[in-house]
Amino acid sequence: GQNIDQPTEMTATEGAIVQINCTYQTSGFNGLFWYQQHAGEAPTFLSYNVLDGLEEKGRFSSFLSRSKGYSYLLLKELQMKDSASYLCAVRDSNSGYSTLTFGKGTMLLVSP
Amino acid sequence: GAGVSQSPSNKVTEKGKDVELRCDPISGHTALYWYRQSLGQGLEFLIYFQGNSAPDKSGLPSDRFSAERTGGSVSTLTIQRTQQEDSAVYLCASSYPGLASYEQYFGPGTRLTVT
Secondary structure: OOEEEOOOEEEEEOOOOEEEEEEEEOOOEEEEEEEEEOOOOOOEEEEEEOOOEEEEEOOEEEEEEOOOOEEEEEEOOOOHHHOEEEEEEEEEHHHOOOOEEEOOOEEEEEEO | OOOOEEEOOEEEEOOOOOEEEEEEOOOOOOEEEEEEEOOOOOEEEEEEEEOOOOOEOOOOOOOOEEEEEOOOOOEEEEEOOOOHHHOEEEEEEEEOOOOOOOOOEEOOOEEEEEO
16 A cells, blocks of 8 residues: 655744645556645646756756655745645555555645 | 546435446547545545446445446446445546556546535
8 A cells, every 4th residue: 555644734934935744655657646625626746856966847846855855845836826735645566557545635735 | 628527516415316427438449447535535546447347346435335437438337226326526537548546537527426
């Protein structure tokens, strides 16, 4: 099975930088995803990491260390609209390219 | 282009009734997934369809839950004899295996309330 841990809640100030961590345990790692979900809306894809290192996409970056079972999502120049839940999800090679296992999400509140 | 659509957006039903939830994936996406999301919980995988292959039903919580995908496109999730613990948001997602990331695109969900 898989176990994914991420903080339940985080708060930050507009314009600041915030790092959301995710740790996972899996029998066969085959990719890690970050999704953003605003209240009452569908999750939307943010990033994908399968190799170690940092993937940068505008204000958002995602880092992966496979040996440590660790990832983080870095959000820069925070805006009020970044207030949302951020979901870490892992794909297991034993399931091929089929299913993702999601963490419970980190609720980020950005204040003025 | 059009994204994943789901209907109804909201469904209130009495305990013991059957419900059907519908998902229209993005055109050309051969993979389709159903998840449910309960308050304060993560997305829970239910079932996965890929092309004409047998579906992966490993996430279905009981035999009251079933799903079909007709013509490789539209999918219906059926819950028989609903129970109050079935109350959740049911999310459908689709993906295109041609993408290296196989990222999943989610629909807006159906909020099911069992009274």
